[in-house]
Amino acid sequence: MIRSLRLRLMIGAATLAILFMAALLPALQRAFSIALEDAIQQRLAADVATLVSAARIEGGRLSMPDHLPVEDFNLPESKLLGYIFDQKGQLVWRSTSAQDESIDYSPKYDGLVDEFTRIHDRVGQAFFVYDVEIDLLGGKQAAYSIVTMQPESDFRELVRGFREQLYVWLGGALLILLGMLWLGLGWGFRSMRGLRAELDQIEAGERERLSDEHPDEMLRLTGSLNRLLDSERAQRERYRNSLGDLAHSLKTPLAVLQGVSENLAAQPQNREQVQVLQTQIERMSQQIGYQLQRASLRKSGLIRHRTALDPLLDTLGGALDKVYRDKRVLLERDLPPGFALPLERGALLEMLGNLLENAYRLCLTKVRVSARKQGRFVELVVEDDGPGVPASQRERILKRGERLDAQHPGQGIGTAVVKDIIDSYDGELALEDSELGGACFRIRLPG
Template sequence: MIKPKPTLRRRVMITSVIILVIISSAMAGVIYQLFRQSHINAFSNDLINQAPLFIAQMHQAGLVSDLDTWIDSVDTSDPKYSSALCKDQETIWASADIKEEVKPLFCNRTNDIADGSHLIETHEGEFVLAYIATLVPPNGRAPNLTYKDHRIVVVRPASSYIEQRAEVEKNTLFSLSGFIVLSVLALFLAFHWSFKPLNQLAKELDDITDGEQNDLKARYPVELEPITIALNRMIYLSKEQGQRYQHAMDDLAHSLKSRIAATHAIMDEPEQSKTEMVQRIGEQTAQMNELVQYQLKRATLGQQGLTKESTPLSESIVGLERMLSKIYMDKHIKLTHRYASDATLPLNKNDMMELLGNLMENAYRFALSEVRVSTHVTNKTITVKIEDDGPGVDEAHREAIFQRGVRADQLNPGQGIGLAVCHEIVSIYQGKIWVETADIEGAAFVIELPLS
C-alpha cells in the first residue's frame, strides 16, 4: 500500500483541528460544570424557601412550641419535600413522609457531606437534591438553641432537574458539534486562502521551467519574500551560469580558430625542418590547452576566476606576431612596436592573451600593410592602442561592434564574438575600450586600464 505524501497543508490543518476540538471541549466542560452548579443552586434555593414547612412539621411533632401563628397556615402535606434533623449519623427527627426503614439511612447517607446544595444518589438508584445546614451559635455566642451542632437535611426529588440537565447536555453537545463543524469549515477556507500564495509560487516555478516567464513576478506575503528573493537570485545565477557556458564555448571556438589556422600555416610551410615544425606545433597545442582551461575556468567561476596581476606585454605581442604572421603571410604585414621593453599590463596572462589576441587578429585581418602597437602610461592608467591601416570602422558602428553577433566588417557578417569578449574582459578589470580613427588612417582600438 502506497502511503500518501506528507503535506504541510494537511499537517497544519490536522493540528489546528485537534487544538480546536480540545479547546472547545474543555470550554464546553467548564461551561457545563458552571451551569450544573448554578442549576443545583437554583433548585437548592427552592429547598431553602421550604424552611417554614420543615419548622411547621417540627412544631406539629412537639419539638418546637414558640412559633408564630403564621406557621400554622403552612401546608405540611407537600410530598415533594422531605426533611430530617440529624446528630452525626443518628436521625433525631424525620418528616412524616420518610418511611421508618429509611430513617436510619437518611442521616447516615448525608453524614460526610458538607453544608450546602448537593445532588445525591439514593440506595434505590434515584437522585435527590439535598440542602444540608449545621445549626451553630452565631458570632461565637451561645443563644438558647436546643439543637446546636445538629444538621438539618431537606431533600426533594431531582427528576425534573435530571430532565433539564439531560436537555442541557443535549443542547451543549449539539451546539459544540455545530461549532466544531463550522470552525473546521472556516479553518479549511482560511487555509485554502492562506496557502494560495504557495500554489501561485508552484505555478510560477512551472512556468519558469517551461520557459513561459523568466522570474517570479507575483506579489507574495512578507513571510515568503525571503524565499522568492532567494529563488529569483538562484534563477538569475542559473541563467547567468548557462549564458557564461554558452559564451565560453563560443569564445573558445573563436580563439581556437586562430590557433588551428596557425597550425595549418606551420604545417604548410616548406622551409622548415621536421623538428622545428613539431616544436612550433607543440607551442600552438600548448596555447590551445591553456585556452581550454582558461575558458572553462571563466565559465565555472565567472569574474571570480579572473585574477589581477602584472603581465609583461612584449612576450605576448611577440608570440601573437609569430602566430599571426603565419596565418596572414600572404599580406606581408609590418608590425611596429611603440612601448618600453619592460612594459606590463595589470591583467592575468590568459586574459591579456585573449584580449590582445582578438584585437591583433582583427588588425591583421583588415590591415593593408601595417599594424602598430603602442602604450601610454600615466600615474593612474595605462593605455594600449592597436592600429591598422585598413578601411577603419564607420562611426555609426563604433559602439555596436562590441556587442555579440556584430562584426566590424559589416559586409561579411559572422559570429561577432572577438570584440565582445574584449569588452567583457576590460569591463571586469574596471577599464574602458573604444575604437577611433588611427594615425595611419585605419581603425585604432584603444584600451585604458587602471594601474591599481
C-alpha cells in the first residue's frame, strides 16, 4: 500500500497523462496521414496540369514533347509516373520514368472530372493515382484520360518517420510533464510540510496550538485540531485538579483514623487490634497514593514530551544522598551529553525516583545509571551492586498487572508505578543481573 499522498497523486496524474498521450498518438498520426495524402493529391494534380499544358493535337493525334517541364517525368529512375489513355482505355503515351513499370491500370472514363485513388501493380506495389478526364486539348475536341502516379512506399516511409519522431517528442514531453507535476505537487504540499512541522512542535511541547497560516482548504482541519488540543488540555487540567482534591479529601480522614489508633494504642488491651488497624491504614494510604500516581502520570494523547536526564539525576541523587548518607553511595552516570528521554517530566521523575530509591536502599556502595539511543528506541538502565532480585521473583515482578504489594502489604508499590508508567508509554521493562553484582532494570521506550 502506498502511504505517500504525494506519490499517490503523482501516480494518478502520470496514469492520466499516459492515457491521454496514448489516445493522442493515433489521432496525430491520422491527422498527419490525411494531411500528407492531401499534399500528394495536390502534387499529382499539379503534375497532371503540367502534362495537359504540354500535350498537343496534331492531325487528330496526340503529340507530346520529348522533354517535359517537370524533370521527374524525364528520369528513368524517377518515382513520378505519367500516362495518357484515349477514350477507349488504350495507352497512347507514357513518360520516360514509366517505361520500365508494369502497371495494369484502365481508366474508367465515366464522366467524372477527376479521381484520386490507390492501385497495385503486378508485383503488389501500391501507388497513389490521380486521374483527370479532359474533352478539350489545346482548344480542340479530344477525349483523353491523363494519369499521374506515385509509389505509396514514400508515403509510408514518411508516416513511419513521423511516428518515430512522435514517439520521441511525446515521450520527452511526458517526462517533462511528469517532472513539472512532481515539482508542482512538491510546491503544493509545502503547506502540508508546514502543518507537519507545527504538529511536531506541539508533540515536543514547543507550542500549544496550530497557527492560521495555512491554505483555506486546511483551515477547517487545523481548527478542529486546535479545538481537540484545547479540549484535551482543559480535560487534563480538570483531571489533575480533581485528583488533587481527592487526595486532600482522603488524607484528612486517614490522618484522623491514624490519630485515633494512636490513642487506642495507649490502652494495653487494644494493642493487637490497634496494630491491625494501623497496618490497614498504612496500606490504604499507599494504595491511594499509587492509584493517584497511575492516573496523573499517563502520557498525553497528542503531546510528546522530552525531558533532559542529567538535571533530574542531580535532583534525585542529591536527595537520596542525604537520606542514605551513612552508605555514601557512588552514583555513576554513562550518558551522552544533553541526553533526553521521551517522557513527561513528572512521569520520568516518579519512575526514576522509584528505581533509584530501590537501588540506593539495596546497594552496597554503587549505583549506575546509563542511557543510549538504539535505532528507533531509547534505552535507560539502572543498576546496583546489592544482592539483586531472586530469579524466582523476576517474572512475577514484571508480569503485567502483578504487584508485589498483593502478597506483601506495604511493599512493592514503587515497582508497580514504574511498570504502569512504562506501559503507558508503550515501553518495555526487563529485570536482569547487573555487571555490578546486583539488579539491573532495563527500560526501552519508543524514541
